[in-house]
Amino acid sequence: MVDPLDQMHPLPGMAASPILTSAHKIAIAGLGLIGGSLARRLVQRGRFVVAWNHTDKPYEAAQAAGIHTVDSLEELALGKPDVLVLATPLKAMPDMLSRLAPVLPKVTTLTDVGSVKGQVRAQATQAGLAGQYVGAHPMTGSEFSGYAASDPDLFEDALWALCVDEQTDMSRFLTVADMVTQGVGDRFICLDDATHDRSAALISHMPHVVATALAGMLSASPERQVAAALAAGSWRDMTRVALTDPQRTEAMVLEDAANVASDLRQLSSTLSQVAGHLEEVSLVNSTAQASPSAEIPPGKALGQLREFFAAAQPFRNYKAAQQSQVPRQQAAVVNLQLSDEGWRDELKASALQGQQVVRFLTTHQAQVSPALSW
Amino acid sequence: MVDPLDQMHPLPGMAASPILTSAHKIAIAGLGLIGGSLARRLVQRGRFVVAWNHTDKPYEAAQAAGIHTVDSLEELALGKPDVLVLATPLKAMPDMLSRLAPVLPKVTTLTDVGSVKGQVRAQATQAGLAGQYVGAHPMTGSEFSGYAASDPDLFEDALWALCVDEQTDMSRFLTVADMVTQGVGDRFICLDDATHDRSAALISHMPHVVATALAGMLSASPERQVAAALAAGSWRDMTRVALTDPQRTEAMVLEDAANVASDLRQLSSTLSQVAGHLEEVSLVNSTAQASPSAEIPPGKALGQLREFFAAAQPFRNYKAAQQSQVPRQQAAVVNLQLSDEGWRDELKASALQGQQVVRFLTTHQAQVSPALSW
Structure with missing residues (x-):
């Protein structure tokens, strides 16, 4: 029996509201510094977050912060989240992916927060999860680790890299983008893995x-x-x-x-x-x-x-210009039109020019903050 | 006619009060960031300072800070200071030295604050001033320049390198050391030029x-x-x-x-x-x-x-130990005995071990702050 939720809704041929692809139920594997901070930030901003942690279970503190918790990685998947975020160490990825492969519903988009992107995509592909995967890397952190050091403000005005390849599904990409821009309140740039790495x-x-x-x-x-x-x-x-x-x-x-x-x-x-x-x-x-x-x-x-x-x-000129420019948060945004076929290249070209995506107005129209040319 | 002040007083054979070699009348060539800060610091701490500057003459501000001023480099020398400090840019040194050579009284010890020491000594030697020269390099500064940016606090708890060679006269060395330790209130390490550079x-x-x-x-x-x-x-x-x-x-x-x-x-x-x-x-x-x-x-x-x-x-261990140790200013000092023949090597060995000279008790006994071994 095929669960109807396992079928992705195809994107309408014309630009539609990005609400159709929004991420409201977010599962997070790993409640360390990054996973914990991300979970708390998403809860603060009204998203439903369910989390699991491998070893120590900082669940009392997490629950007090409004995070739902489950006892196993597999339960995260069974909850049919819009997005499942792997916030586990890079060396744990192959194990996580092989355990998720048999249970992850098709409706769920898989992402991660690892600092190297090509390797994680290769591992996701090996686990048979390439079709559901969109890579992510939030540029934040601190010298500490663990849930006790987590802080939703780590994600304040952070920049993410969202990584795509030729197979990346636009609807899934928009779901992760919604988590980043509307869920977390951050900006992102779209890259291929090689450019990121x-x-x-x-x-x-x-x-x-x-x-x-x-x-x-x-x-x-x-x-x-x-x-x-x-x-x-x-x-x-x-x-x-x-x-x-x-x-x-x-x-x-x-x-x-x-x-x-x-x-x-x-x-x-x-x-x-x-x-x-x-x-x-x-x-x-x-x-x-x-x-x-x-x-x-x-x-x-x-x-x-x-x-x-x-x-x-x-x-030197770039740094000097940065000092004198309007803060990016206050800069006027410009619209970027995306096509059905070329959206990946259009977003990647925008990143290479120094633009950063602030939000999607429709599924095919992004608002980007302007570049400081150098 | 030989000016009697042009003869150095030989050091007594036995350890004597360092007062005999102290620096009370200090001439400073160059009232930029370093020269200006040094002059103001010395005046604050009760030394007589006379200064000259090459191009712009920030003399009104300098005089208001208690610094005496003269109109030419040569006048600095004619005042028979205990120490004349070249606080001019390195590229100006050859010109300064050749102008001073005919007028600098033998009683005056010549020093500088340049960031490279072997080159300045070679230039002093070429000018015939090697016998009067003791190199110095205070480890302080800021990203600004000029007298307007000068600040006596730049020298608060600074470390100096004092540079010697086999010919350096002990009495002259002690005079510069007095300027640094008692005049400025700083510490120093004694090096040869090559080790410094x-x-x-x-x-x-x-x-x-x-x-x-x-x-x-x-x-x-x-x-x-x-x-x-x-x-x-x-x-x-x-x-x-x-x-x-x-x-x-x-x-x-x-x-x-x-x-x-x-x-x-x-x-x-x-x-x-x-x-x-x-x-x-x-x-x-x-x-x-x-x-x-x-x-x-x-x-x-x-x-x-x-x-x-x-x-x-x-x-990493050294930095971690630095974090946890008693601040150097509060650390107990140890005594270092110096011999007539070996004082240069004894001081240089102390520096290589990580000790720093805080003051001289007699001409042949220094107090040094202990090293953090690594």
């Missing part, structure tokens, strides 16, 4: 390795007491993320290994080029000191160093 | 290049809008110093070019090794995904990555 490597995973390498260099220096004594703000800033739990950092880096490796190769090559220019300058300097009357041309090295410093200028 | 490269100059390289990578990425949108605290911290004036950063790096180049080579090599380990892991991962039943040994790569993360552990 490359970007996360560049702005987070790779820099964690660099900070660790710097901290390792100081640790290994026989003059570390002197160098640490002389260290000021620049050193403190550059090594702060090396102080976070190295096992968590290592796991994060391993999950995005290929992208991090590629970024490290590029950075390594740039630093070694700069070293070459500086060696040339240093050689010219010491020759000049030995015979100060000799006119030694500084060669190309100085020009190449100037180019290196200039290459970061777009980022 | 290597340490400054490691904890400041080289990290500035790394931050700039990261900002350059993001600027060059076709996905920079996406990556910048996803960026959080780790990226902000790692790139903050790339936002400071790139010309100032470039000048700083060029002045310490050989050390920065060497650190960059080492970092580049470490990052490229980590990239290699990650590439190996990534290859194993994708093979495992293709045939999940095959048991593939993770090889040495995982172990090497673990070693990489562990290599930063001493720094």
